[in-house]
Amino acid sequence: MAPRDQQNGDKKEEALRKLFVGGLSRETTDDQMREYFNGFGEVVDNIVIKDNGGNSKGFGFVTFATKDSADACIRAKNDGGGHSVNGKVVEVKRAIPRDAEPDQREKNTKMFLGGLNKSTTEQTIKEYFEQNFNCTVDSVDLIYERKDTCAPGQEPRPRGFGFVTINDFDAVDHICVMRHHDTDLTELS
Secondary structure (H helix, E strand, O other): OOHHHHHHHHHHHHHHHEEEEEOOOOOOOHHHHHHHHHHHOOEEEEEEEEOOOOOEEEEEEEEEOOHHHHHHHHHHHHHOOOEEEOOEEEEEEEOOOOOOOHHHOOOOOEEEEEOOOOOOOHHHHHHHHHHHHOOOEEEEEEEEOOHHHOOOOOOOOEEEEEEEEEOOHHHHHHHHHHOOOOOOOOEEO
């Protein structure tokens, strides 16, 4: 792997291990946050964000040693009724990198799929996401040529892009952080 590709791979891997923690008590310290999140796996970095006066802004970030630990933390939020740090219920979600496209920063369940093979079907896309990301695909919309632009007797062909709607914000964040996928999808955003 070339150095630039390695750096991009490292950034993507870190993005999958890094979580945003919102709604922290103003009294929560870095150590208290680390202690809580160590219950889901080894924490390699964490920070409570502070203003210029050293006061907590009420949010922070935690980075786990493995993607599996970050995933376990996300699952615990969904399965166990949430997280509580230093006596306060907090929101935990995958951190979206600063260099992400603006539309990736918004909470969304509908994603654009680009670079699809002409042979890609709705079923192929549905199976890929449901099998690889433990989610439910609500809809797949492949975009086809307009019928009035086709030769007589010819059916519209896929244009190589479409949209997928998934029922889980966390799964969508995970998918978007990965950006490129090893299937007949070559790019999604």
